Amino acid sequence: MAASKLQAFWNHPAGPKTIHFWAPTFKWGISIANVADFSKPPEKLSYPQQIAVACTGIVWSRYSTVIIPKNWNLFSVNIAMAGTGLYQLSRKIRHDYFSDEEVAVAQE
């Protein structure tokens, strides 16, 4: 029972014998790198990079459902990218625009 499911996965057109599997699987690295960077101070985050990551995540989630073969692995990884990108953006925006009082006090 499990063996046949494993076989189905192994032989899937978007399975581990194909680039359709490995490219999206590796793309998880981007979100993981972003999660690792959650501990970076917001001054070191890049607006262009995080906006790019968030927007690509959103558009590509849609793309993954219309290509052949349809790729749910790619879909989920892009959802994660959009999520981590938006979170990093919120950290940086909050730091740059909503913590002015602390910065002002520190400069005195």
Add this chain to the structure above:
Amino acid sequence: MGILHTFWNSPIGPKTTHFWGPVVGWSIPIAALADSKKPPELISGNMTTVMCVYSALFMRFAYMVRPRNYHLLVCHVANESVQLYQLSRWARARG
């Protein structure tokens, strides 16, 4: 006029996500290009290394996916180049 019409109605044209996917994908190499003018201390070693492997894999993906997507391929070639450049700047700054 005809070519514009063909492009507009193409199965990988501007009415489809096969077009807009790569268009938005350009934001990543463009962001990296903008960041290449900034001091290398701001570069994330994690993210840049990941981007290098990522674009290498997706060059292959763009070629193998149906519909085949040369626009996406070019986008990842560009990203690979700029990410490798950023990686070299980061490595050199670390000494």
